Amino acid sequence: MSYSKKVIDHYNNPRNMGSLDKADKEVGTGVVGAPECGDVMKLQLKISGGIIEDARFKTFGCGSAIASSSLATEWVKGKTLDEAFQIKNTEIVNELSLPPVKIHCSVLAEDAIKAAIADYKKKNDIA
Amino acid sequence: METVSEKTGSVRGPFFEKKGVDRPCWSCKSEQVDLFNCISCKTIQEFLSDTNYFASLNQGYTLNIDLEQLEKQYYDLSRRFHPDYFQQRSKEEQEISLENTALLNKAYQTLKDPQKRASYLVRLVEGNDEPLKTQAPASLFEDIFEIQEAVEEMRFLDPSDESGRNNLKETLKIALEKMQQYQKDEREKLYGHFNEWDQLESGRQSQDFTDPQKSCLTQMKQILSHSGYLDRVIQDIKTALKF
Structure with a gap:
């Protein structure tokens, strides 16, 4: 199996890698993992006025997991929480041409977005 | 070297235990067959198609097993099936010895590890051959x-x-x-x-x-x-x- 060009590009030039201040009220943090492959992914969103202003990720895992989370941070920026919540793993699969054995990486990225949004809402008492 | 026919005594232990064998010998068609050998023509028999690593349904599936007994049984059965002992036998018998040995090794590796043993039981009961779906808090x-x-x-x-x-x-x-x-x-x-x-x-x-x-x-x-x-x-x- 070989990685697609887009996966390799994200792997070599990850977008938005790093961390935001976890304690910041405007930051939602989602940490998710996949026990079957041992991958673990952290995705953080900085939200201001209902819009995702900034996003950061850090992933310990395979190239596909890194690319999926890197792509997710690109996509969520500028979106509202509801819009970001609608991002489906299948869109990530299509964009990165992930093979079937790597689909769980895209699921992880989708879960991470949702977990980060949930964390932000919890922090700010938004139902 | 022990011959196969001398080892027809019943094997008791946590796996491959089966009451009664209701199939004829593949070679001579005799009904006089025990779990591993034909009593008439002494050829080696394949494991029954429904053989599972645990005891058969009649015997029950037990998760706490005696590891010493398991190991002993494994060595006993390994000696019985080892392909080396079948080099002078027919091609069919050589193949059966190889297949039985492969299954035996897999069974032993699975049963000796508590986690693998339990996962195997789960799959057996659920009739599912897929690996367990993993999740964590x-x-x-x-x-x-x-x-x-x-x-x-x-x-x-x-x-x-x-x-x-x-x-x-x-x-x-x-x-x-x-x-x-x-x-x-x-x-x-x-x-x-x-x-x-x-x-x-x-x-x-x-x-x-x-x-x-x-x-x-x-x-x-x-x-x-x-x-x-x-x-x-x-x-x-x-x-x-x-x-």
Whole structure:
């Protein structure tokens, strides 16, 4: 199996890698993992006025997991929480041409977005 | 060298136990067949198609097994089936000895490990050949993320940075203890379910597994779903501590 060009590009030039201040009220943090492959992914969103202003990720895992989370941070920026919540793993699969054995990486990225949004809402008492 | 025909005595133990054999010998068609050999023509017999690693349904499926007895049985059966003993036999017999040996090895590797044993039982009962679907509590991932960060830092640390290394080692040691404790707790819970299962199994009257057995299995599944992950993280920390 070989990685697609887009996966390799994200792997070599990850977008938005790093961390935001976890304690910041405007930051939602989602940490998710996949026990079957041992991958673990952290995705953080900085939200201001209902819009995702900034996003950061850090992933310990395979190239596909890194690319999926890197792509997710690109996509969520500028979106509202509801819009970001609608991002489906299948869109990530299509964009990165992930093979079937790597689909769980895209699921992880989708879960991470949702977990980060949930964390932000919890922090700010938004139902 | 012992010959196959001399080893027709019944084998008792946690696996490959089967009451009565209701198939004729593949070679001479005689009905006089025991679990491993034809009593008439002495040829080796394939394992029954419904042979599973545990005892047959009649005998019950037990999760607490005597490992010494298991090992003894494994060696006993290995000697019986070893392809070396069949070099002078027909091609069919050579193949059967090879297949039986392969199955025996797989069975032994599966049954001797408590986690693999339980996973196997789950798959058997559910009639599902897929590996267990894995999941874990979110808090575990947060711990693991922090561990991975420390492991990474350790890897890229400036070799001359003694105090940095010591700090990281301290962090990792604490994490190791936490994960090992977690693993120990999970394992104890799993063994608790082993006892519960065996008790339910010994009282089972019906052909089918009972509802309490199924719910016991579900709880085991939950633990098994991330026990492998935990093992791997612990291994990662141990490796990092050697840097």
